[in-house]
Amino acid sequence: KAGVTQTPRYLIKTRGQQVTLSCSPISGHRSVSWYQQTPGQGLQFLFEYFSETQRNKGNFPGRFSGRQFSNSRSEMNVSTLELGDSALYLCASSLDPYSYNEQFFGPGTRLTVL
Amino acid sequence: GQNIDQPTEMTATEGAIVQINCTYQTSGFNGLFWYQQHAGEAPTFLSYNVLDGLEEKGRFSSFLSRSKGYSYLLLKELQMKDSASYLCAVMDSNYQLIWGAGTKLIIKP
Numbered sequence: 001k002a003g004v005t006q007t008p009r010y011l012i013k014t015r016g017q018q019v020t021l022s023c024s025p026i027s028g029h030r031s032v033s034w035y036q037q038t039p040g041q042g043l044q045f046l047f048e049y050f051s052e053t054q055r056n057k058g059n060f061p062g063r064f065s066g067r068q069f070s071n072s073r074s075e076m077n078v079s080t081l082e083l084g085d086s087a088l089y090l091c092a093s094s095l096d097p098y099s100y101n102e103q104f105f106g107p108g109t110r111l112t113v114l
Numbered sequence: 115g116q117n118i119d120q121p122t123e124m125t126a127t128e129g130a131i132v133q134i135n136c137t138y139q140t141s142g143f144n145g146l147f148w149y150q151q152h153a154g155e156a157p158t159f160l161s162y163n164v165l166d167g168l169e170e171k172g173r174f175s176s177f178l179s180r181s182k183g184y185s186y187l188l189l190k191e192l193q194m195k196d197s198a199s200y201l202c203a204v205m206d207s208n209y210q211l212i213w214g215a216g217t218k219l220i221i222k223p
Binding site (some may be wrong): 033035040041042043044045048056090096097098100102103104105106107 | 118145147155156157158162164201203205208209210211212213214215216
């Protein structure tokens with residue numbers, strides 16, 4: 001069974017640009033969560049999608065948005081990039097958000113904003 | 115607010131035992147997870163506790179006390195490959211995972 005895939009793996013952008021990151025969950029998984037991770041910080045929760053609906057959202061500005069498609073693939077978008085957006089963006093999938101279901105993480109997209 | 119506390123960094127010796135603590139204050143509780151993250155890699159699942167007590171899985175064990183809002187991860191017979199960050203996460207009443215900042219474990223020969 002293929003794992004969670006994220007594209008691209010690395011990205012360099014400049015301030016003010018926008019970026020779209022993609023996540024393909026494990027086959028059969030319908031829940032996708034997005035996290036931001038910076039050095040010394042834990043996982044900062046961005047949002048979670050289940051069955052094409054945003055179920056939870058973290059404390060990030062409106063520049064961060066996402067969506068989920070009918071095949072459970074998910075994208076996140078960051079507009080008007082800032083230097084502080086440089087981070088590793090991790091996507092995780094699970095069967096569903098409820099009860100015990102471990103999250104499986106993708107390798108991440110490392111975004112550098114210059 | 116919701117809060118997960120774990121030590122920032124710990125050092126242990128190869129072959130020894132180490133205990134990584136995690137305390138939490140969350141809106142409700144639907145289970146506690148431990149994940150391992152090697153440098154430059156994605157986190158991988160280690161354990162899940164929802165009832166009080168100890169769950170043993172090989173060299174790793176995880177303990178939970180819901181009344182105390184406390185968990186620990188116990189690593190025995192430490193190996194160099196155990197050098198990693200260990201993340202504690204609690205699932206709250208809304209089934210949202212709240213993550214701690216992680217504990218960086220350094221293993222010395």
